Amino acid sequence: MAKVVVLGAGISGHTAVSYLSKSLKKNHEVIMVSPNSNFQWIPSNIWVGVGLMTPDQVKFKLAPVYKKMGVNYKQAMAVSIHPEGDAENTKGFVKIKYISEEDKGKEENVTYDYLINATGPKLNFDATEGLGPNKFTQSVCTYDHAEHAWSKFQESLAKMEKGEKQTFVVGTGHALATCQGAAFEYILNIAFEIRKRKLMHLADLWWISNEYELGDFGMGGAYVKRNGYVTPTKIFTESILKEYGINWIKRAGVQKVEKGIIYYENLDGKFLTRSFDFAMLIPGFTGAGMKAYNKKNEDITSDVFVANGMMKVDADYTPKPYEEWSAKDWPSTYQSQKYDNVYAAGIAFAPPHGMSKPMQSPNGTKIFPTPPRTGMPSGVIGKIVAQNIIHAVKTGKMEHKHKASMAKMGAACIVSAGYGMFKGQAAVMTVNPIVPDWEKYPKWGRNIKDTVGVVGTAGHWMKLFMHYMFLYKAKAKPFWWLIPE
Amino acid sequence: MSKNIDKTIPYSNNSFATEPTRMVKFLRVCFLYQVYNFFKLNLKVMRIVVGGHS
Numbered sequence: 001m002a003k004v005v006v007l008g009a010g011i012s013g014h015t016a017v018s019y020l021s022k023s024l025k026k027n028h029e030v031i032m033v034s035p036n037s038n039f040q041w042i043p044s045n046i047w048v049g050v051g052l053m054t055p056d057q058v059k060f061k062l063a064p065v066y067k068k069m070g071v072n073y074k075q076a077m078a079v080s081i082h083p084e085g086d087a088e089n090t091k092g093f094v095k096i097k098y099i100s101e102e103d104k105g106k107e108e109n110v111t112y113d114y115l116i117n118a119t120g121p122k123l124n125f126d127a128t129e130g131l132g133p134n135k136f137t138q139s140v141c142t143y144d145h146a147e148h149a150w151s152k153f154q155e156s157l158a159k160m161e162k163g164e165k166q167t168f169v170v171g172t173g174h175a176l177a178t179c180q181g182a183a184f185e186y187i188l189n190i191a192f193e194i195r196k197r198k199l200m201h202l203a204d205l206w207w208i209s210n211e212y213e214l215g216d217f218g219m220g221g222a223y224v225k226r227n228g229y230v231t232p233t234k235i236f237t238e239s240i241l242k243e244y245g246i247n248w249i250k251r252a253g254v255q256k257v258e259k260g261i262i263y264y265e266n267l268d269g270k271f272l273t274r275s276f277d278f279a280m281l282i283p284g285f286t287g288a289g290m291k292a293y294n295k296k297n298e299d300i301t302s303d304v305f306v307a308n309g310m311m312k313v314d315a316d317y318t319p320k321p322y323e324e325w326s327a328k329d330w331p332s333t334y335q336s337q338k339y340d341n342v343y344a345a346g347i348a349f350a351p352p353h354g355m356s357k358p359m360q361s362p363n364g365t366k367i368f369p370t371p372p373r374t375g376m377p378s379g380v381i382g383k384i385v386a387q388n389i390i391h392a393v394k395t396g397k398m399e400h401k402h403k404a405s406m407a408k409m410g411a412a413c414i415v416s417a418g419y420g421m422f423k424g425q426a427a428v429m430t431v432n433p434i435v436p437d438w439e440k441y442p443k444w445g446r447n448i449k450d451t452v453g454v455v456g457t458a459g460h461w462m463k464l465f466m467h468y469m470f471l472y473k474a475k476a477k478p479f480w481w482l483i484p485e
Numbered sequence: 486m487s488k489n490i491d492k493t494i495p496y497s498n499n500s501f502a503t504e505p506t507r508m509v510k511f512l513r514v515c516f517l518y519q520v521y522n523f524f525k526l527n528l529k530v531m532r533i534v535v536g537g538h539s
Binding site for chain 1: 498499501502503504505509512513514516518519520522523526527529530531532533534535536537538539
Protein backbone atom coordinates (compact mmCIF):
# COMPACT_ATOMS: atom_id res chain seq x y z
CA MET A 1 0.00 0.00 0.00
CA ALA A 2 1.30 3.44 -0.97
CA LYS A 3 0.42 6.71 0.67
CA VAL A 4 0.61 9.83 -1.50
CA VAL A 5 0.25 13.25 0.08
CA VAL A 6 -0.50 16.35 -2.00
CA LEU A 7 -0.07 19.80 -0.46
CA GLY A 8 -2.27 22.48 -2.00
CA ALA A 9 -5.59 22.31 -3.88
CA GLY A 10 -4.78 24.85 -6.57
CA ILE A 11 -4.81 23.98 -10.25
CA SER A 12 -1.64 21.84 -10.08
CA GLY A 13 -2.36 20.05 -6.80
CA HIS A 14 -6.01 19.43 -7.63
CA THR A 15 -5.07 18.03 -11.06
CA ALA A 16 -2.48 15.75 -9.46
CA VAL A 17 -4.87 14.46 -6.82
CA SER A 18 -7.59 13.85 -9.44
CA TYR A 19 -5.31 11.57 -11.49
CA LEU A 20 -3.88 9.87 -8.39
CA SER A 21 -7.31 9.06 -7.00
CA LYS A 22 -8.47 7.76 -10.39
CA SER A 23 -5.56 5.30 -10.67
CA LEU A 24 -4.74 4.43 -7.05
CA LYS A 25 -8.14 3.44 -5.70
CA LYS A 26 -7.52 0.07 -4.06
CA ASN A 27 -5.02 -0.54 -1.26
CA HIS A 28 -3.56 2.94 -1.61
CA GLU A 29 -4.26 6.20 0.15
CA VAL A 30 -4.33 9.65 -1.44
CA ILE A 31 -4.34 12.59 0.97
CA MET A 32 -4.96 16.22 0.14
CA VAL A 33 -3.77 18.86 2.61
CA SER A 34 -5.07 22.33 1.78
CA PRO A 35 -5.95 25.30 4.00
CA ASN A 36 -8.67 26.34 1.54
CA SER A 37 -12.10 24.78 1.73
CA ASN A 38 -12.88 25.86 -1.85
CA PHE A 39 -11.38 25.25 -5.26
CA GLN A 40 -11.24 28.47 -7.28
CA TRP A 41 -10.86 28.85 -11.03
CA ILE A 42 -8.44 31.76 -10.76
CA PRO A 43 -8.60 33.01 -14.40
CA SER A 44 -12.26 33.97 -13.89
CA ASN A 45 -11.49 36.12 -10.83
CA ILE A 46 -11.06 38.97 -13.32
CA TRP A 47 -14.80 38.80 -14.03
CA VAL A 48 -15.54 38.85 -10.29
CA GLY A 49 -13.41 42.02 -10.05
CA VAL A 50 -15.72 43.88 -12.43
CA GLY A 51 -19.00 42.39 -11.21
CA LEU A 52 -19.64 40.12 -14.20
CA MET A 53 -19.49 36.98 -12.07
CA THR A 54 -20.08 36.27 -8.40
CA PRO A 55 -17.51 34.39 -6.27
CA ASP A 56 -19.91 31.42 -6.22
CA GLN A 57 -19.54 31.11 -10.00
CA VAL A 58 -15.76 30.66 -9.82
CA LYS A 59 -15.46 28.36 -6.78
CA PHE A 60 -16.89 25.17 -5.30
CA LYS A 61 -16.53 23.25 -2.03
CA LEU A 62 -13.67 20.75 -2.09
CA ALA A 63 -14.90 18.32 0.60
CA PRO A 64 -17.80 16.72 -1.38
CA VAL A 65 -15.63 16.36 -4.50
CA TYR A 66 -12.81 14.69 -2.56
CA LYS A 67 -15.34 12.43 -0.85
CA LYS A 68 -16.56 11.34 -4.28
CA MET A 69 -12.96 10.79 -5.44
CA GLY A 70 -12.08 8.79 -2.33
CA VAL A 71 -9.43 11.29 -1.29
CA ASN A 72 -8.68 11.85 2.39
CA TYR A 73 -9.03 15.64 2.62
CA LYS A 74 -7.50 17.54 5.52
CA GLN A 75 -8.28 21.26 5.70
CA ALA A 76 -4.95 22.24 7.14
CA MET A 77 -1.78 24.16 6.43
CA ALA A 78 1.56 22.42 5.91
CA VAL A 79 4.04 23.80 8.44
CA SER A 80 7.17 21.75 7.76
CA ILE A 81 8.38 18.70 5.88
CA HIS A 82 10.54 15.97 7.42
CA PRO A 83 11.64 13.87 4.41
CA GLU A 84 13.85 11.55 6.50
CA GLY A 85 11.33 11.11 9.31
CA ASP A 86 12.51 11.60 12.88
CA ALA A 87 13.19 9.58 16.03
CA GLU A 88 9.58 8.35 16.09
CA ASN A 89 8.80 8.01 12.36
CA THR A 90 10.90 5.99 9.95
CA LYS A 91 8.94 7.41 7.02
CA GLY A 92 9.01 10.99 5.78
CA PHE A 93 6.18 13.13 7.11
CA VAL A 94 4.60 16.55 6.88
CA LYS A 95 3.64 18.51 9.98
CA ILE A 96 0.26 20.11 9.38
CA LYS A 97 -1.88 22.51 11.37
CA TYR A 98 -5.65 22.30 10.97
CA ILE A 99 -7.66 25.30 9.79
CA SER A 100 -11.12 23.71 9.83
CA GLU A 101 -13.44 24.92 12.58
CA GLU A 102 -13.78 21.54 14.36
CA ASP A 103 -10.02 20.90 14.59
CA LYS A 104 -8.65 24.46 14.46
CA GLY A 105 -5.07 24.70 15.76
CA LYS A 106 -4.62 20.93 16.09
CA GLU A 107 -1.30 19.62 14.75
CA GLU A 108 -0.67 16.28 13.06
CA ASN A 109 2.27 14.49 11.46
CA VAL A 110 1.13 12.98 8.15
CA THR A 111 3.51 10.30 6.87
CA TYR A 112 3.94 9.66 3.17
CA ASP A 113 5.57 7.42 0.59
CA TYR A 114 5.36 10.17 -2.02
CA LEU A 115 4.88 13.88 -1.48
CA ILE A 116 3.75 16.49 -4.01
CA ASN A 117 4.32 20.07 -2.92
CA ALA A 118 1.81 22.16 -4.87
CA THR A 119 1.42 24.93 -2.33
CA GLY A 120 1.42 27.67 -4.98
CA PRO A 121 2.53 31.22 -4.28
CA LYS A 122 2.28 33.23 -1.11
CA LEU A 123 0.95 36.66 -2.08
CA ASN A 124 3.74 38.76 -0.62
CA PHE A 125 1.94 42.08 -0.07
CA ASP A 126 4.32 42.86 2.79
CA ALA A 127 7.24 43.23 0.35
CA THR A 128 5.75 46.56 -0.79
CA GLU A 129 4.72 49.03 1.90
CA GLY A 130 1.06 49.98 1.66
CA LEU A 131 0.18 47.29 -0.88
CA GLY A 132 -2.87 45.04 -0.67
CA PRO A 133 -6.62 44.92 -0.04
CA ASN A 134 -6.14 45.64 3.67
CA LYS A 135 -4.14 48.77 2.82
CA PHE A 136 -4.38 51.07 -0.20
CA THR A 137 -4.58 48.90 -3.32
CA GLN A 138 -6.79 46.12 -4.64
CA SER A 139 -5.98 42.61 -5.87
CA VAL A 140 -7.71 40.00 -8.07
CA CYS A 141 -5.48 37.11 -6.98
CA THR A 142 -8.28 35.38 -5.02
CA TYR A 143 -12.08 35.49 -5.36
CA ASP A 144 -12.51 37.42 -2.10
CA HIS A 145 -9.86 39.96 -3.17
CA ALA A 146 -11.64 40.29 -6.52
CA GLU A 147 -15.00 40.79 -4.80
CA HIS A 148 -13.44 43.53 -2.67
CA ALA A 149 -11.92 45.13 -5.80
CA TRP A 150 -15.40 45.14 -7.40
CA SER A 151 -16.89 47.00 -4.42
CA LYS A 152 -14.11 49.62 -4.61
CA PHE A 153 -14.51 49.88 -8.39
CA GLN A 154 -18.23 50.50 -7.90
CA GLU A 155 -17.38 53.40 -5.54
CA SER A 156 -15.29 54.97 -8.30
CA LEU A 157 -18.05 54.40 -10.86
CA ALA A 158 -20.56 56.10 -8.54
CA LYS A 159 -18.29 59.13 -8.21
CA MET A 160 -17.91 59.31 -12.00
CA GLU A 161 -21.67 59.17 -12.43
CA LYS A 162 -21.79 62.32 -10.28
CA GLY A 163 -19.28 63.99 -12.65
CA GLU A 164 -16.11 63.42 -10.62
CA LYS A 165 -12.94 62.45 -12.49
CA GLN A 166 -11.20 59.23 -11.40
CA THR A 167 -7.69 57.89 -12.01
CA PHE A 168 -7.26 54.12 -12.31
CA VAL A 169 -3.82 52.48 -12.04
CA VAL A 170 -3.39 48.76 -12.70
CA GLY A 171 -0.23 46.67 -13.03
CA THR A 172 2.60 45.23 -10.96
CA GLY A 173 3.06 46.24 -7.32
CA HIS A 174 6.64 45.09 -6.89
CA ALA A 175 9.84 45.54 -8.89
CA LEU A 176 10.09 41.75 -9.42
CA ALA A 177 6.41 40.87 -9.68
CA THR A 178 5.02 38.57 -12.35
CA CYS A 179 1.48 37.72 -13.57
CA GLN A 180 1.29 40.79 -15.83
CA GLY A 181 -1.31 38.95 -17.95
CA ALA A 182 -3.93 38.96 -15.18
CA ALA A 183 -3.40 42.65 -14.46
CA PHE A 184 -3.50 43.43 -18.18
CA GLU A 185 -6.83 41.61 -18.49
CA TYR A 186 -8.20 43.48 -15.51
CA ILE A 187 -7.38 46.95 -16.86
CA LEU A 188 -9.02 46.07 -20.20
CA ASN A 189 -12.14 44.96 -18.33
CA ILE A 190 -12.14 48.16 -16.29
CA ALA A 191 -11.85 50.21 -19.49
CA PHE A 192 -14.67 48.18 -21.05
CA GLU A 193 -17.00 48.67 -18.07
CA ILE A 194 -16.32 52.42 -17.92
CA ARG A 195 -16.96 52.76 -21.65
CA LYS A 196 -20.17 50.71 -21.35
CA ARG A 197 -21.41 53.34 -18.89
CA LYS A 198 -20.31 56.17 -21.24
CA LEU A 199 -17.94 57.57 -18.60
CA MET A 200 -14.61 57.41 -20.44
CA HIS A 201 -14.35 61.22 -20.54
CA LEU A 202 -14.04 61.13 -16.73
CA ALA A 203 -11.49 58.30 -16.56
CA ASP A 204 -7.72 58.51 -16.57
CA LEU A 205 -6.42 54.98 -17.06
CA TRP A 206 -2.80 53.96 -16.39
CA TRP A 207 -0.95 50.68 -16.84
CA ILE A 208 2.18 50.45 -14.65
CA SER A 209 4.64 47.62 -15.18
CA ASN A 210 8.12 46.40 -14.35
CA GLU A 211 8.54 45.14 -17.93
CA TYR A 212 11.37 46.66 -20.00
CA GLU A 213 8.95 46.75 -22.91
CA LEU A 214 5.22 46.10 -22.84
CA GLY A 215 4.27 42.59 -23.93
CA ASP A 216 7.20 41.03 -22.06
CA PHE A 217 4.75 39.23 -19.71
CA GLY A 218 7.69 37.72 -17.79
CA MET A 219 8.64 35.47 -20.69
CA GLY A 220 11.02 37.87 -22.39
CA GLY A 221 8.31 38.90 -24.85
CA ALA A 222 7.50 36.87 -27.94
CA TYR A 223 6.96 37.13 -31.64
CA VAL A 224 3.49 36.38 -32.96
CA LYS A 225 2.11 35.97 -36.44
CA ARG A 226 -0.36 38.76 -37.00
CA ASN A 227 -1.92 40.26 -40.11
CA GLY A 228 0.81 38.99 -42.40
CA TYR A 229 3.69 40.07 -40.17
CA VAL A 230 5.78 38.45 -37.48
CA THR A 231 5.21 41.06 -34.79
CA PRO A 232 6.80 41.53 -31.35
CA THR A 233 4.28 41.35 -28.51
CA LYS A 234 5.36 44.91 -27.63
CA ILE A 235 3.50 46.20 -30.71
CA PHE A 236 0.54 43.90 -30.04
CA THR A 237 0.20 45.04 -26.41
CA GLU A 238 0.73 48.75 -27.03
CA SER A 239 -1.85 48.65 -29.80
CA ILE A 240 -4.46 47.13 -27.47
CA LEU A 241 -3.76 49.65 -24.69
CA LYS A 242 -4.01 52.56 -27.12
CA GLU A 243 -7.27 51.24 -28.51
CA TYR A 244 -8.77 51.00 -25.01
CA GLY A 245 -7.61 54.51 -24.08
CA ILE A 246 -4.97 53.44 -21.57
CA ASN A 247 -1.70 55.28 -20.93
CA TRP A 248 1.31 53.36 -19.68
CA ILE A 249 4.38 53.52 -17.46
CA LYS A 250 6.97 50.82 -18.07
CA ARG A 251 10.31 49.86 -16.39
CA ALA A 252 8.76 50.82 -13.03
CA GLY A 253 9.48 49.14 -9.71
CA VAL A 254 6.75 50.09 -7.25
CA GLN A 255 8.32 50.68 -3.84
CA LYS A 256 5.60 52.10 -1.65
CA VAL A 257 1.92 52.99 -1.74
CA GLU A 258 0.17 55.58 0.36
CA LYS A 259 -3.45 56.65 0.18
CA GLY A 260 -3.93 57.84 -3.41
CA ILE A 261 -0.24 57.82 -4.35
CA ILE A 262 2.16 55.21 -5.74
CA TYR A 263 5.91 55.70 -5.30
CA TYR A 264 8.09 53.96 -7.87
CA GLU A 265 11.62 53.90 -9.18
CA ASN A 266 12.29 53.45 -12.87
CA LEU A 267 15.25 51.87 -14.66
CA ASP A 268 16.79 55.33 -15.15
CA GLY A 269 17.09 55.49 -11.36
CA LYS A 270 14.48 58.26 -11.06
CA PHE A 271 12.07 58.22 -8.11
CA LEU A 272 8.60 59.17 -9.33
CA THR A 273 4.98 59.10 -8.19
CA ARG A 274 1.60 58.36 -9.75
CA SER A 275 -1.60 59.47 -8.06
CA PHE A 276 -4.71 57.28 -8.15
CA ASP A 277 -8.27 56.90 -6.97
CA PHE A 278 -8.42 53.16 -7.66
CA ALA A 279 -5.39 50.87 -8.00
CA MET A 280 -5.08 47.12 -8.54
CA LEU A 281 -1.47 46.03 -8.25
CA ILE A 282 -0.21 42.43 -8.35
CA PRO A 283 2.11 41.63 -5.40
CA GLY A 284 5.41 39.76 -5.56
CA PHE A 285 5.18 35.99 -5.09
CA THR A 286 7.19 33.77 -2.75
CA GLY A 287 6.95 30.12 -1.74
CA ALA A 288 4.54 29.04 1.00
CA GLY A 289 7.25 29.37 3.65
CA MET A 290 7.49 25.73 4.78
CA LYS A 291 10.55 24.62 6.72
CA ALA A 292 12.40 21.33 6.16
CA TYR A 293 14.14 19.18 8.79
CA ASN A 294 16.33 16.07 8.64
CA LYS A 295 16.14 12.98 10.84
CA LYS A 296 18.11 14.71 13.61
CA ASN A 297 15.62 17.58 13.45
CA GLU A 298 18.24 19.93 12.00
CA ASP A 299 17.01 22.72 9.73
CA ILE A 300 17.71 21.77 6.08
CA THR A 301 15.37 24.33 4.54
CA SER A 302 18.13 25.84 2.41
CA ASP A 303 18.95 22.39 0.96
CA VAL A 304 15.36 21.75 -0.11
CA PHE A 305 14.13 25.24 -0.99
CA VAL A 306 15.67 28.31 -2.62
CA ALA A 307 15.77 31.60 -0.73
CA ASN A 308 12.24 32.68 -1.73
CA GLY A 309 10.73 29.43 -0.42
CA MET A 310 10.21 27.63 -3.73
CA MET A 311 11.41 24.04 -3.99
CA LYS A 312 14.60 22.98 -5.78
CA VAL A 313 13.82 20.37 -8.44
CA ASP A 314 15.61 18.76 -11.40
CA ALA A 315 16.73 22.10 -12.86
CA ASP A 316 20.21 23.54 -13.35
CA TYR A 317 20.47 26.23 -10.68
CA THR A 318 24.09 27.15 -11.46
CA PRO A 319 24.21 30.96 -11.49
CA LYS A 320 25.06 32.13 -15.01
CA PRO A 321 24.73 35.33 -17.04
CA TYR A 322 21.66 35.94 -19.21
CA GLU A 323 23.62 35.16 -22.41
CA GLU A 324 24.31 31.63 -21.15
CA TRP A 325 20.78 30.77 -20.10
CA SER A 326 19.58 27.66 -21.86
CA ALA A 327 16.25 25.90 -22.33
CA LYS A 328 17.98 22.79 -20.98
CA ASP A 329 18.26 24.45 -17.55
CA TRP A 330 14.50 24.00 -17.00
CA PRO A 331 13.14 21.00 -15.09
CA SER A 332 11.08 18.23 -16.70
CA THR A 333 10.16 15.79 -13.89
CA TYR A 334 9.91 18.22 -10.92
CA GLN A 335 11.53 15.70 -8.58
CA SER A 336 13.31 17.21 -5.58
CA GLN A 337 17.08 17.37 -5.95
CA LYS A 338 17.56 15.99 -2.45
CA TYR A 339 14.72 13.48 -1.99
CA ASP A 340 13.54 11.09 -4.72
CA ASN A 341 9.99 10.72 -3.36
CA VAL A 342 9.32 14.46 -3.12
CA TYR A 343 8.07 16.58 -6.04
CA ALA A 344 7.09 20.22 -6.54
CA ALA A 345 4.32 21.03 -9.01
CA GLY A 346 2.97 24.28 -10.39
CA ILE A 347 4.20 27.53 -8.87
CA ALA A 348 5.86 25.67 -5.95
CA PHE A 349 8.95 24.69 -7.98
CA ALA A 350 11.87 27.10 -8.20
CA PRO A 351 12.63 28.17 -11.78
CA PRO A 352 16.37 27.97 -12.62
CA HIS A 353 16.35 31.59 -13.74
CA GLY A 354 14.06 34.13 -15.33
CA MET A 355 12.99 34.39 -18.94
CA SER A 356 13.09 38.18 -19.05
CA LYS A 357 16.53 39.77 -19.11
CA PRO A 358 17.50 40.96 -15.61
CA MET A 359 17.63 44.75 -15.44
CA GLN A 360 18.95 47.03 -12.73
CA SER A 361 18.60 50.75 -12.07
CA PRO A 362 21.72 52.90 -11.41
CA ASN A 363 20.70 52.71 -7.72
CA GLY A 364 21.04 48.92 -7.82
CA THR A 365 17.31 48.14 -7.77
CA LYS A 366 16.44 45.07 -9.81
CA ILE A 367 13.41 45.86 -11.97
CA PHE A 368 12.17 43.07 -14.23
CA PRO A 369 9.42 40.44 -14.25
CA THR A 370 10.07 37.01 -12.75
CA PRO A 371 8.84 33.96 -14.72
CA PRO A 372 5.09 33.32 -14.86
CA ARG A 373 3.52 29.87 -14.41
CA THR A 374 -0.05 30.06 -15.54
CA GLY A 375 -2.85 27.52 -15.21
CA MET A 376 -2.02 25.53 -18.30
CA PRO A 377 1.59 24.56 -17.41
CA SER A 378 0.59 24.15 -13.76
CA GLY A 379 -2.10 21.65 -14.72
CA VAL A 380 0.21 19.75 -17.07
CA ILE A 381 2.97 19.58 -14.43
CA GLY A 382 0.48 18.31 -11.82
CA LYS A 383 -0.66 15.63 -14.26
CA ILE A 384 2.79 14.31 -15.24
CA VAL A 385 4.00 14.27 -11.62
CA ALA A 386 0.93 12.20 -10.69
CA GLN A 387 1.45 9.87 -13.68
CA ASN A 388 5.08 9.24 -12.72
CA ILE A 389 4.11 8.46 -9.11
CA ILE A 390 1.29 6.16 -10.28
CA HIS A 391 3.81 4.33 -12.48
CA ALA A 392 6.28 4.03 -9.59
CA VAL A 393 3.59 2.73 -7.22
CA LYS A 394 2.32 0.15 -9.72
CA THR A 395 5.68 -1.10 -11.02
CA GLY A 396 8.04 -0.29 -8.17
CA LYS A 397 10.28 1.50 -10.70
CA MET A 398 10.87 5.23 -10.68
CA GLU A 399 11.41 5.73 -14.41
CA HIS A 400 9.87 9.16 -15.04
CA LYS A 401 8.30 8.18 -18.34
CA HIS A 402 6.29 11.39 -18.30
CA LYS A 403 8.06 14.71 -18.77
CA ALA A 404 6.92 18.29 -19.21
CA SER A 405 9.51 21.01 -19.45
CA MET A 406 8.33 24.59 -19.80
CA ALA A 407 11.00 24.80 -22.49
CA LYS A 408 9.02 22.25 -24.52
CA MET A 409 5.50 23.08 -23.44
CA GLY A 410 3.29 25.68 -25.12
CA ALA A 411 0.76 27.98 -23.53
CA ALA A 412 -2.13 30.21 -24.48
CA CYS A 413 -2.90 33.53 -22.87
CA ILE A 414 -6.47 34.76 -23.26
CA VAL A 415 -7.01 38.35 -22.23
CA SER A 416 -10.73 38.93 -22.26
CA ALA A 417 -12.59 42.24 -22.14
CA GLY A 418 -16.33 42.59 -21.89
CA TYR A 419 -18.78 39.76 -21.48
CA GLY A 420 -21.37 37.95 -23.56
CA MET A 421 -21.70 36.06 -26.80
CA PHE A 422 -21.56 39.17 -28.96
CA LYS A 423 -20.27 41.94 -26.70
CA GLY A 424 -17.22 40.21 -25.26
CA GLN A 425 -13.86 40.22 -27.01
CA ALA A 426 -10.48 38.81 -26.15
CA ALA A 427 -6.90 38.94 -27.28
CA VAL A 428 -5.54 35.41 -27.70
CA MET A 429 -1.82 34.83 -27.70
CA THR A 430 -0.20 31.42 -28.05
CA VAL A 431 3.50 30.64 -27.63
CA ASN A 432 5.39 27.37 -27.99
CA PRO A 433 7.52 26.76 -26.03
CA ILE A 434 6.93 29.03 -23.03
CA VAL A 435 10.66 29.34 -22.31
CA PRO A 436 12.42 30.59 -25.44
CA ASP A 437 14.81 28.06 -26.94
CA TRP A 438 17.28 30.03 -29.06
CA GLU A 439 19.26 26.90 -29.96
CA LYS A 440 16.30 25.07 -31.47
CA TYR A 441 14.60 28.18 -32.86
CA PRO A 442 17.48 30.60 -33.60
CA LYS A 443 15.37 33.10 -35.52
CA TRP A 444 12.43 33.77 -33.20
CA GLY A 445 13.24 31.80 -30.03
CA ARG A 446 10.01 29.84 -30.40
CA ASN A 447 8.13 27.83 -33.03
CA ILE A 448 6.64 30.65 -35.07
CA LYS A 449 4.09 28.28 -36.66
CA ASP A 450 2.49 27.78 -33.24
CA THR A 451 2.30 31.43 -32.31
CA VAL A 452 -0.69 33.60 -32.86
CA GLY A 453 -1.92 36.98 -31.66
CA VAL A 454 -5.55 37.74 -32.53
CA VAL A 455 -8.37 39.84 -31.10
CA GLY A 456 -12.04 38.99 -31.49
CA THR A 457 -15.18 37.47 -30.04
CA ALA A 458 -13.79 33.95 -30.67
CA GLY A 459 -11.22 34.53 -27.91
CA HIS A 460 -13.96 35.51 -25.48
CA TRP A 461 -15.94 32.39 -26.35
CA MET A 462 -12.78 30.37 -25.67
CA LYS A 463 -12.39 31.95 -22.25
CA LEU A 464 -16.04 31.27 -21.39
CA PHE A 465 -15.76 27.72 -22.76
CA MET A 466 -12.66 27.09 -20.64
CA HIS A 467 -14.36 28.49 -17.53
CA TYR A 468 -17.21 25.96 -17.72
CA MET A 469 -15.08 23.11 -19.10
CA PHE A 470 -12.36 23.32 -16.42
CA LEU A 471 -14.84 23.71 -13.57
CA TYR A 472 -16.58 20.58 -14.91
CA LYS A 473 -13.25 18.79 -14.97
CA ALA A 474 -12.25 20.01 -11.51
CA LYS A 475 -15.55 18.74 -10.08
CA ALA A 476 -14.60 15.28 -11.41
CA LYS A 477 -17.82 14.91 -13.34
CA PRO A 478 -18.20 11.98 -15.78
CA PHE A 479 -15.33 11.59 -18.25
CA TRP A 480 -13.44 14.55 -16.75
CA TRP A 481 -10.12 12.94 -17.70
CA LEU A 482 -10.91 13.37 -21.42
CA ILE A 483 -10.51 17.14 -21.03
CA PRO A 484 -6.87 18.13 -21.56
CA GLU A 485 -5.10 20.44 -19.15
CA MET B 486 -12.38 52.99 -28.32
CA SER B 487 -11.40 56.00 -26.29
CA LYS B 488 -10.98 59.59 -27.39
CA ASN B 489 -9.67 60.88 -24.09
CA ILE B 490 -5.97 60.19 -24.61
CA ASP B 491 -4.08 62.44 -26.95
CA LYS B 492 -2.70 60.16 -29.61
CA THR B 493 -1.21 63.02 -31.56
CA ILE B 494 1.43 64.34 -29.14
CA PRO B 495 4.70 63.75 -31.01
CA TYR B 496 6.96 61.19 -29.34
CA SER B 497 4.37 60.28 -26.69
CA ASN B 498 3.99 56.56 -25.96
CA ASN B 499 0.60 56.42 -27.63
CA SER B 500 1.75 58.15 -30.81
CA PHE B 501 3.92 55.13 -31.70
CA ALA B 502 1.29 52.44 -31.19
CA THR B 503 -0.67 50.89 -34.05
CA GLU B 504 -4.46 51.06 -34.33
CA PRO B 505 -6.89 48.66 -36.01
CA THR B 506 -8.60 49.70 -39.22
CA ARG B 507 -12.40 49.51 -39.68
CA MET B 508 -11.99 46.25 -41.58
CA VAL B 509 -10.05 44.65 -38.69
CA LYS B 510 -12.69 45.85 -36.23
CA PHE B 511 -15.43 44.40 -38.43
CA LEU B 512 -13.71 41.03 -38.67
CA ARG B 513 -13.30 40.90 -34.89
CA VAL B 514 -17.07 40.68 -34.49
CA CYS B 515 -18.00 39.01 -37.80
CA PHE B 516 -19.88 35.94 -36.57
CA LEU B 517 -18.89 33.49 -39.31
CA TYR B 518 -15.23 34.52 -39.25
CA GLN B 519 -15.17 34.26 -35.47
CA VAL B 520 -16.80 30.80 -35.48
CA TYR B 521 -14.01 29.72 -37.86
CA ASN B 522 -11.43 31.37 -35.56
CA PHE B 523 -12.94 29.67 -32.49
CA PHE B 524 -12.37 26.19 -33.87
CA LYS B 525 -8.99 27.10 -35.39
CA LEU B 526 -7.69 28.56 -32.11
CA ASN B 527 -9.05 25.70 -29.99
CA LEU B 528 -7.37 23.14 -32.25
CA LYS B 529 -4.10 25.06 -32.10
CA VAL B 530 -4.19 25.29 -28.31
CA MET B 531 -5.15 21.61 -27.98
CA ARG B 532 -2.26 20.59 -30.25
CA ILE B 533 0.20 22.74 -28.29
CA VAL B 534 -0.95 21.41 -24.90
CA VAL B 535 -1.08 17.74 -25.86
CA GLY B 536 2.21 17.91 -27.76
CA GLY B 537 4.02 19.73 -24.96
CA HIS B 538 4.40 16.78 -22.61
CA SER B 539 4.98 13.07 -22.83
